[in-house]
Amino acid sequence: MKIASRFLTRPDAVRTVMVSLDGEPVAARAGDSVAAALLAHSGDASRQSGKGAPRTAFCMMGICFDCLVEVDGQPNCQGCMITVRDGMVLRRQRGLRKLDGSANA
Amino acid sequence: MPDADLIIVGAGPAGMAAAATAAAGGGRVLLLDEQPRAGGQIYRNVGAGGDARPWLGKDYAAGRPLVAALQAPGITAEFGATVWRIEAGPRVVWSRDGESHVCAARHVLLAGGAQERPVPFPGWTLPGVMPAGAPQILMKTSGLLPRDAVLAGSGPLLYLIAAQMIDAGAAPQALVETQGPAMMLRATRHLPRALMAAGTLAKGLGLIRKIKAAGVARHTGAAGFRAEVAGDGDIAFSFTAGGRAHRLVTPLLLTHQGVVPSTHVSRAAGAAHEWNEAQQAFQPKRDAWGATDVPGIHVAGDGAGIGGAEAAQAAGRLAACDILHRLGRLDEASRDRKAAPDRAALRRAMAIRPFLDAAYAPLPEFLAPEGDTIVCRCEEITAADIRASVDEGANGPRQVKTATRAGMGPCQGRMCDLTVRGILAACGTRPATPRARTPIKPVKLGELAALASHQET
Numbered sequence: 001m002k003i004a005s006r007f008l009t010r011p012d013a014v015r016t017v018m019v020s021l022d023g024e025p026v027a028a029r030a031g032d033s034v035a036a037a038l039l040a041h042s043g044d045a046s047r048q049s050g051k052g053a054p055r056t057a058f059c060m061m062g063i064c065f066d067c068l069v070e071v072d073g074q075p076n077c078q079g080c081m082i083t084v085r086d087g088m089v090l091r092r093q094r095g096l097r098k099l100d101g102s103a104n105a
Numbered sequence: 106m107p108d109a110d111l112i113i114v115g116a117g118p119a120g121m122a123a124a125a126t127a128a129a130g131g132g133r134v135l136l137l138d139e140q141p142r143a144g145g146q147i148y149r150n151v152g153a154g155g156d157a158r159p160w161l162g163k164d165y166a167a168g169r170p171l172v173a174a175l176q177a178p179g180i181t182a183e184f185g186a187t188v189w190r191i192e193a194g195p196r197v198v199w200s201r202d203g204e205s206h207v208c209a210a211r212h213v214l215l216a217g218g219a220q221e222r223p224v225p226f227p228g229w230t231l232p233g234v235m236p237a238g239a240p241q242i243l244m245k246t247s248g249l250l251p252r253d254a255v256l257a258g259s260g261p262l263l264y265l266i267a268a269q270m271i272d273a274g275a276a277p278q279a280l281v282e283t284q285g286p287a288m289m290l291r292a293t294r295h296l297p298r299a300l301m302a303a304g305t306l307a308k309g310l311g312l313i314r315k316i317k318a319a320g321v322a323r324h325t326g327a328a329g330f331r332a333e334v335a336g337d338g339d340i341a342f343s344f345t346a347g348g349r350a351h352r353l354v355t356p357l358l359l360t361h362q363g364v365v366p367s368t369h370v371s372r373a374a375g376a377a378h379e380w381n382e383a384q385q386a387f388q389p390k391r392d393a394w395g396a397t398d399v400p401g402i403h404v405a406g407d408g409a410g411i412g413g414a415e416a417a418q419a420a421g422r423l424a425a426c427d428i429l430h431r432l433g434r435l436d437e438a439s440r441d442r443k444a445a446p447d448r449a450a451l452r453r454a455m456a457i458r459p460f461l462d463a464a465y466a467p468l469p470e471f472l473a474p475e476g477d478t479i480v481c482r483c484e485e486i487t488a489a490d491i492r493a494s495v496d497e498g499a500n501g502p503r504q505v506k507t508a509t510r511a512g513m514g515p516c517q518g519r520m521c522d523l524t525v526r527g528i529l530a531a532c533g534t535r536p537a538t539p540r541a542r543t544p545i546k547p548v549k550l551g552e553l554a555a556l557a558s559h560q561e562t
């Protein structure tokens with residue numbers, strides 16, 4: 001399933017920062033959090049839970065941990081607490097990750 | 106020598122007001138907040154280009170002087186600084202960019218604010234379902250506005266968010282309210298007292314007028330929430346209201362049942378907590394100045410019990426006055442004199458709470474859900490799982506956690522503690538306050554190791 005962003009982008013919000021998401025280039029607004037950039041990009045899941053259920057960022061304030069994403073090789077980063085940077089490499093996580101980044105068997 | 110006279114955790118209205126008062130009284134203040142800027146929830150990002158977003162309203166812009174006052178000499182503010190441990194001393198351990206720091210102070214003020222109450226129902230984990238405060242955070246910090254959303258739930262904040270969306274040109278397609286006539290009737294006995302806060306009442310009525318004028322469809326007395334995926338990835342939201350079943354299709358279902366104190370930091374610090382029946386939430390026990398039973402630790406603001414931004418500021422200043430007194434910078438009579446206007450402001454601001462708590466009380470179906478509704482989002486534990494563990498003899502949060510893993514995920518119970526408590530209470534037990542352990546936010550092992558070796562040297 002593909003759904004466009006569930007949000008409207010304000011006309012004055014220009015996207016000048018380039019990140020990559022699973023290898024695909026994605027434009028983001030400078031100053032936005034990683035979670036906001038992903039929500040602006042698509043309405044689809046940004047993560048799969050341990051049981052394989054689709055999830056996206058939820059609380060946007062650092063408490064729910066549904067926004068977990070791999071940032072520049074670091075798994076389990078809270079996307080809502082990190083500001084996008086030009087050239088950032090983001091990967092969607094599938095399932096739970098151990099602290100060393102490998103998928104939990 | 107300690108790093109500061111006072112370390113304040115949280116730069117919302119409570120923490121900012123306390124910092125300014127303590128510094129003006131000669132105290133050296135270290136203010137820590139995990140967000141990139143000061144403001145807290147209500148004034149999130151207000152210091153940064155606030156004028157470009159007039160739809161956030163006058164009350165939002167009112168946070169600017171509080172942020173500006175942090176420039177005072179005597180205040181050091183650190184942002185992006187997540188506090189994950191409070192030690193005896195007191196000492197505060199915080200992390201930024203993967204590196205932890207330990208700071209000692211004579212006093213610590215916990216002003217970590219509130220979080221939205223979790224609203225569990227079938228489908229609340231689906232992409233496209235969020236708490237209503239989340240898009241409001243996006244409206245304050247990003248270039249995004251909710252698209253054709255449905256707002257569902259109750260509470261003053263829900264009206265405010267609806268009004269901000271209308272003013273921003275992103276009106277919700279519907280407002281589905283859970284409060285019904287019976288709740289309003291129960292609340293009316295608190296109205297005489299609420300008139301002390303007539304200004305707040307008038308503001309609320311103004312918000313409701315704006316929502317009506319914008320022609321937003323409204324349902325009241327709604328219950329039986331369920332969200333499913335519609336064919337195109339939208340959310341199909343069904344509920345009952347007015348004796349009829351309804352179904353709305355929306356890209357974004359935004360729910361709200363009020364806010365509750367964020368108590369992980371105060372619980373992990375060892376402070377005694379109590380259950381607030383009217384607000385259906387745990388809160389730290391504190392005296393009239395915000396002092397807890399742990400030496401050196403005060404609490405203020407919504408993290409100590411929900412009162413809103415004006416009450417938070419007043420409570421922050423009261424705590425700062427008491428801390429200045431304990432530092433020997435203010436004698437008792439001067440403390441009491443200096444605190445009098447804030448004590449009066451706090452009483453005024455709190456006068457409306459019994460009315461709001463009763464009128465917009467959370468529905469039982471969200472406090473103690475049943476069946477396959479997920480309660481613990483991290484570990485994907487359902488209400489039926491929790492209830493089964495109670496049937497098998499679990500009678501407190503700790504046993505439920507051990508039996509089901511609910512609360513063992515990365516959010517450490519922030520999204521399920523209250524629901525587990527609600528289910529335990531609905532099953533006839535008198536549940537204790539759940540424990541919170543350090544680190545209260547996940548810290549990587551390497552960071553802990555680096556801190557340990559640093560402390561040994």
Ligand SMILES: Cc1cc2nc3c(=O)[nH]c(=O)nc-3n(C[C@H](O)[C@H](O)[C@H](O)COP(=O)(O)OP(=O)(O)OC[C@H]3O[C@@H](n4cnc5c(N)ncnc54)[C@H](O)[C@@H]3O)c2cc1C
Pocket residue numbers: 061114115116117118119120137138139140144145146147148186187188189216217218219220221238239241242262265364370405406407408413414417
């Ligand atoms: C999502 C949300 C949106 C809200 N929006 C509004 C609104 O628009 N208008 C309104 O009147 N009320 C709003 N409220 C209600 C709000 O609780 C109060 O208005 C007010 O912000 C409370 O002030 P405070 O100083 O007690 O806490 P807050 O304003 O919440 O400030 C607490 C601060 O502490 C920081 N913090 C918490 N834990 C840690 C930690 N471990 N380490 C470091 N920093 C930490 C947070 O980042 C935050 O900045 C909102 C509440 C929520 C949860």
Ligand code: FES
Pocket residue numbers: 035057058059060061062063064065066067068078079080081
């Ligand atoms: S969206 Fe909840 S922690 Fe990031």
